[in-house]
Amino acid sequence: MNIRHRRAVTAAAAVGLLPLLAACSGDDAPAGTTSSSPTGDAPLSGTVTLVTHDSFALSDGLLESFEQETGLEVEQVAAGDAGTLVNQLVLTADSPLGDVVFGVDNTFASRAVEAGVFEPYTPADLDPSVTALVGEGLEGLTPIDQGDVCLNVDTAWFDAEGVEPPSTFEDLLDPAYRDLTVVANPATSSPGFAMLLATVAAFGEDGFEQYWTDLGANGLKVTEGWSDAYYVDFSGAGEGGQRPVVLSYATSPAFTVTEDGDATTTAALLGTCFRQVEFAGVLAGTDNPEGAKALVDFLASADVQADVPANMYMYPADATVELPAEWAQFAPQADEPFDVAPADVAAHRDEWIQQWTTAVIG
Known part of the structure; x- marks a missing residue:
């Protein structure tokens, strides 16, 4: 029997250490590496800290390719289950754990929004199937997967x-x-x-x-x-x-x-x-807002959307993405x-x- 499922990722620190972490500033940029920002106003540089739940996973090399293309360095912090993740984000809203969060879902997102956790940002040119997943009051968050x-x-x-x-x-x-x-x-x-x-x-x-x-x-x-x-x-x-x-x-x-x-x-x-929808969002108070927006753009990109089923075992938010053949038989919604x-x-x-x-x- 071949059993795989949403797997845990060990990253940076245990939940108890998360309040000690803070987003890194642009002064930590790798020498000689810059790229354009999503808005084209300034070059990208520095470290972007991605805070996730424990089940965040991408294929080997995918995140590294983003780093190479942008000149950004991505650090990952896993905060436990999505409920624990939101609790941590709310408790540290005045001193954010990082720059971008992935894994806040529609059952907990309203709590984080009310606490002022997010800086609203929406990538350009999202497929309508993606924007349709944004519920009332959750505008400014970006759906990444659903299931x-x-x-x-x-x-x-x-x-x-x-x-x-x-x-x-x-x-x-x-x-x-x-x-x-x-x-x-x-x-x-x-x-x-x-x-x-x-x-x-x-x-x-x-x-x-x-x-x-x-x-x-x-x-x-x-x-x-x-x-x-x-x-x-x-x-x-x-x-x-x-x-x-x-x-x-x-x-x-x-x-x-x-x-x-x-x-x-x-x-x-x-x-x-x-039906659960998982979002990415820019954290309010980020030290690297342009880098954070670029990382959200990356998570919503076609490459990541195509990678979601095999690694996070959810449906991609973008309904135009081709699904694994066995999902039609064994994993209908x-x-x-x-x-x-x-x-x-x-x-x-x-x-x-x-x-x-x-x-x-x-």
Whole structure:
């Protein structure tokens, strides 16, 4: 079995050290290397610090080619899961961790916008499919990838046990699925918060808390982040996990394809999906604003968009980019994902997380 998924990147420092880091100034430019800025006003130079979640990854040589073409030097800082990333950005808004951030998604972005984390910037000539992903109140951020957060099942486990797998949120309340499900905490995980929002959309503001209470009573396990849920607890990841239902992505089954390529051993439950969009943005207070804009332009470029599926296992934001052939068979997106307006997310995030915590953690 060939299992790959959103992988962690070790970079610069652990989360606890992030507040000690600051964006580097243009005085650190490599000697003799300059390039034009996105606006053509001044040459590019110096160091640009890219702050990301742990799952940021590009093919070898791609980021290096950007550095060679521009004369910029890119330093990377990984800040944990997207929820942790946003928390760090908000806490350090007056002394930013870097110049550009990638990985703030539509479930957490409004919080960062309200905290003044970003300097609005939009690359020129984005495809309409990209700009269509920018929700109200998130203008000035640039969509880089998108994908559906959904429950996944280990179909091989269910086949071996002779049990019909669940297909809906409601199914998971059946005692037949007791102690089989693991999800990530919405207070610390963007996929976890995406599932919380999906249940708000599915059961309403007055009904989602009871759903989570009932799910908790049926043996739900909660982890702090997606990686632990998928790689430690999920039986379908090939790492010894014991739970055959996990919160993951609609693309995940494309990375559990059998060696002959004819089948996959997992499946996404497309009736449980929330569409996640991940953004890049220039951080307010950057010491290298032109370099930061150039890096955002690069992340939105055709080369990076084409690289997204194989390395970050999400759909590129640009719908014109050709996808891997197996995605059509094993990683389709939901026809009607659940949705909650960004304004509602901004207004009720803390309230809904507190209700979830009361229902599940106690």
